[in-house]
Amino acid sequence: MLSPDAMSLIKPAAESIRVAVSEACRGLVQREMLVELVVLAAVAREHLLVVGPPGTAKSEAVRRISRRLGGRYFEYLIGRFTEPTEIFGPVNLRKLKEGIVETETAGMLPDAEIAFLDEVFLGSTAILNTLLGILNERTFRRGHTNTNCPLRICVGASNRIPEDEQLAAFADRFLVRAFVEPIGDSALEELLASGWSVRRGQDAALSSMAHLDTLANAALDMDLSALSPAIAQGVRLLRGAGIELTDRRVVRMQRLIASAAVLAGRTRATEADLWPMVFALPTEQAQHLGRDVLRDLLTASENGILLAAPAEGSLGPRARAARILKEGNAIMGDVPEDAKRDAWRLRLEGIAREIDASFSRDALPPELTALRAQIVDSLAARNDE
């Protein structure tokens, strides 16, 4: 159980992360879950693999949260002919003349605190072997260079999970998996509007690596003993449903659970923090099936800092209510001038529809009852205009 002294450091750190996530998500459409998973993985000191077609804002989501977290950021699109020097840095020619193979890593991946590698599985054997050391041990080894890396999280992106055995072994180093699809028809207007109004490169840091480290260290101290039976039960249910999990994956998903608890401001992990188990499942099909299999176990899922990911992971009512509440309050607080009222009204109706299609009146959480009443009043008032 985390001590009061530890909690006094954790709370401001978690609050800064909450603000960073909220601002990073502003203007992103249906990518809130991805931003939150970057944060969860970073606190857990794990890595994230994003799988989805090109042009689905994978790198934009990672860039935004990286800027808001204040980390030193490195990004590269890897191709079949990418040389290791393009990622790890050039060889120091002066040292080379002395017979020493040393790499200049300033500004390159070994120097980064947050990294994004697009098409990560296209890297050569030389690149992937060196990357393995960085991912596993936060150590860069190449020639005579042997240095610790300040890397908190590496986000890899790919169009698909590799089937090749060797690449699959490399892919297993990315514990957290997020699968993204192009934006659905219902959100196209929102995508067009946010894409047109985006301002690049103006995101000030709202948190810091120090805050991230505070949370990561607290996660390592989190007491999971009371939750072990539930975690074991979850793994048994998943294996019973035919979902293959490596022992590494089973053990390390506990880091995600502990990190969720820390971000939620808890001194001890509870059933509300089990939802990251879904995002440790390696394939999209496994995650779909896993949500279903773990549905009862994840009913209590909720997290005050991360909203979209617990809702997506658990399909649980509390997480869903928190997400709807945040979206609804954001729309209610953003009343436009007359010319755009119709579009705003449609968004309000969308929230009301989601509330009524998700919760029976008897089971509606009090905070959503209040939001719903405000929406009904707002729409009735505008009907009278």
Add this chain to the structure above:
Amino acid sequence: MTKVGTAFSPRNDPLEPLAVVGVGAVGRALANRLLRLTDEQLLGLSGIAGDDLLLVLGESLPWVDGVEYLGRDEGAPRLLMPATVRPVVATDLLERAIARKASKLPSPWAILFSPPRLISVAEARPIGRAHLENWLGAKG
């Protein structure tokens, strides 16, 4: 319409909404809301109207205060039921009971739990403005 009663409890995992239904004044409000949609938006919707009830099927379902959203449980593929609650009996048993009890009512059906109501949606038709206006006119 046929009355079919069953107890029910909230769903933690709601069904995807495939239809929306309004009864009485809510049905009239729903019809008025539909009349404010564009012709293209109406094209994607079909519906069925009773004496005091309007049921609309489609993807982009409208909202007015008081409507109920219906979805399809995988155990009862011929039955639309409220998306946010589940019957206490198994859904496949409920569907079979309905098929026996309402044998003269063609499937697929829609069931409401409170108050209990069973409707056939076999005759659902594309929604037209004239139909909506006639229905509203007949309500007074």
